[in-house]
Amino acid sequence: MSEREASWIAAGLYDPASPRAGERLELLRWIEESGVTLAEMSAANAIGQLGAVVGDRQLRPGPQLTTAEIAAAVGLDEESVAAIRMASGLPQAGPDERVYVEDDIAMLRAFQGALHVFSPGELVHFTRVIGSALRRIAEAAGEMFLRDVEVPMQRHATELEWAQAQLAGIRLARTATAVFDPMFRAHLEMATRTTREARAGLHDFDPLPLSIAFVDLNGFTSRTGQTTSEELLTLVMAFEATAIDLVSEHGGRLIKLIGDEVMFSTVAPDTACRIASELIRHAEAWVTSARGGIAHGPVVASGGDVYGETVNLASRIADIAVPGELLVNEAVVAGAPDLAFEPAGRRQLKGFPAPTRLWSLTVTQ
Numbered sequence: 001m002s003e004r005e006a007s008w009i010a011a012g013l014y015d016p017a018s019p020r021a022g023e024r025l026e027l028l029r030w031i032e033e034s035g036v037t038l039a040e041m042s043a044a045n046a047i048g049q050l051g052a053v054v055g056d057r058q059l060r061p062g063p064q065l066t067t068a069e070i071a072a073a074v075g076l077d078e079e080s081v082a083a084i085r086m087a088s089g090l091p092q093a094g095p096d097e098r099v100y101v102e103d104d105i106a107m108l109r110a111f112q113g114a115l116h117v118f119s120p121g122e123l124v125h126f127t128r129v130i131g132s133a134l135r136r137i138a139e140a141a142g143e144m145f146l147r148d149v150e151v152p153m154q155r156h157a158t159e160l161e162w163a164q165a166q167l168a169g170i171r172l173a174r175t176a177t178a179v180f181d182p183m184f185r186a187h188l189e190m191a192t193r194t195t196r197e198a199r200a201g202l203h204d205f206d207p208l209p210l211s212i213a214f215v216d217l218n219g220f221t222s223r224t225g226q227t228t229s230e231e232l233l234t235l236v237m238a239f240e241a242t243a244i245d246l247v248s249e250h251g252g253r254l255i256k257l258i259g260d261e262v263m264f265s266t267v268a269p270d271t272a273c274r275i276a277s278e279l280i281r282h283a284e285a286w287v288t289s290a291r292g293g294i295a296h297g298p299v300v301a302s303g304g305d306v307y308g309e310t311v312n313l314a315s316r317i318a319d320i321a322v323p324g325e326l327l328v329n330e331a332v333v334a335g336a337p338d339l340a341f342e343p344a345g346r347r348q349l350k351g352f353p354a355p356t357r358l359w360s361l362t363v364t365q
Contacts, residue, residue, distance in 0.1 A: 004032070011042045013050070020159070027051065027159040051163035055170040064098035074108040084111055087124045089131035129303045141176075145169050194253065195301075198267045207298035211272035211332060212311050214318035215243070215279045215292035216261035235286055236260070242282050246275045255306060263315075265306060269296045269328075269335035273361055276326050284324075293318030296331035316349040317358060326361040333359045 001016075008014035008028055015021060027050070031041060034054045044053035071078045085099075086092060093099040114123055149169060153162050198208045217239060227235075236259060243262040247254045252266040252275055262279070266272040276292040283290035295317060297310035313329060321327045333341050340363035346355035 007038060008041075011038060011045075013041055013045055023158050023160070027163055030054075030160055030163065051159055052166045054163060055166035058167060058170045059173070060101045060103065062102045065100040065102070065104075066096060066098055067093055067100070068095065070100040070104055070108065073105050074112060076108060076112055081108065083124065084108065084127060087127035087131060089128070089135050125303055133304075141173060190251075191253075194251070194267060207300050207308060208306075209297065210265045210267060210299050210306065210310070211269045211294055211296040211335070212263070212265050212299060212306060212314040213272045213276045213292060213294040214261060214263050214315050215276050215290055216318060217283060218289045218291060218323040235288070238286055239283070243279055246278050246282075250275050255304075265299075269294070269332040270339055272296075273326065273328065273332065273336055273339055277361060280324060280326060289323035291318060291321035291323055292326045293321055294326065294328040294332050296329065296335055312351060313349070313356070316351065317356075320347060320349070327358050328361060330357050330359065339363060 005014060005016075005025070009016070014024055014028060018024065028041070031050070031054055034057075036053055036057065040053060040057075041050060044050045044056070049056070065073070067078050067081055071081045074081070082092060090099075111123065111127070118126075149165055150162075153165055157165070195208070198210055199206075202208075217235075239260070240257050240262070243257065243264070244254055247262075247264045250266070250271050252264050252271060254262070254264050256263040264272070264275065266275070272294050276294060280290045280292055293314050293316070295310050295314035297308075297313070299306040299308045299310050301307075317327045317329065327344055328341065339361060341359040342362050344358040344360040346357050348355050
């Protein structure tokens with residue numbers, strides 16, 4: 001027995017008597033050849049992630065730095081660095097914790113340069129939006145790897161094959177970030193064009209006149225207890241994919257996806273009606289039904305979200321729609337003269353003191 005094998009036995013990493021001893025030995029040799037120390041192996045093994053240790057090191061490679069060290073490298077004070085980290089959605093680091101890497105230097109310098117253009121408050125708010133969006137992207141990437149690679153491999157792969165797949169996934173993730181820059185600039189171009197269209201004739205930071213729509217699946221809560229998790233996931237993914245495609249196709253903006261509900265905005269009321277009615281029609285193919293509500297009016301836009309009475313009104317209208325129905329407020333009817341609506345009466349909506357006159361969309365062509 002070699003000295004290193006003895007050290008692996010002493011560290012609880014290797015058991016020569018195990019039926020899979022050869023497989024484990026193959027993994028440990030590969031990990032060691034990748035430059036991982038015994039201490040790092042032991043720490044990863046303690047949390048059941050020995051096979052992921054090489055990939056984890058590749059995710060954010062290079063020397064790890066403390067808050068004080070990276071602040072000195074960038075030329076910011078430690079409080080500013082900590083504030084940016086917190087706004088990014090990452091937990092605060094103790095003075096001796098090495099949570100930064102050299103890649104973070106360029107990122108923090110970009111924030112430092114932005115302070116010459118934007119106010120600290122707006123920049124921190126923007127950072128929170130970025131952090132929230134990137135966390136969702138990161139979660140989605142992890143889920144995709146889990147479903148398509150990790151779980152299928154558990155049935156037949158050796159420990160080394162699984163570890164190498166982890167490393168390949170991390171390397172792919174690092175190269176995949178190349179899509180962010182061109183995609184961001186394309187979305188920025190579209191957002192700028194849409195905002196200019198909505199603000200035509202406005203001369204200050206008045207609320208934007210937009211159509212806000214909510215569409216949700218009926219009976220979703222009751223279905224959760226009657227279907228398998230796989231069937232439920234298939235339904236939600238079909239709903240979300242269809243919503244994203246329809247909103248994109250018509251030049252709208254998807255604001256939120258909340259499981260069984262989608263919220264989106266458009267500049268023109270007729271566009272919102274067409275998207276919502278198509279989404280409701282698609283729901284029939286999923287052996288379910290959907291309903292929707294649309295309100296047109298002034299909204300306050302901030303951080304990629306929208307707020308105000310119009311938003312609340314659209315949500316309340318959707319709440320009272322029956323399956324297959326799309327209800328709208330009077331401003332939508334006035335702004336969509338080519339569509340057909342029929343009166344749906346005056347309804348008392350929660351949170352609104354006076355009854356609201358509503359209409360039901362009947363024809364979208």
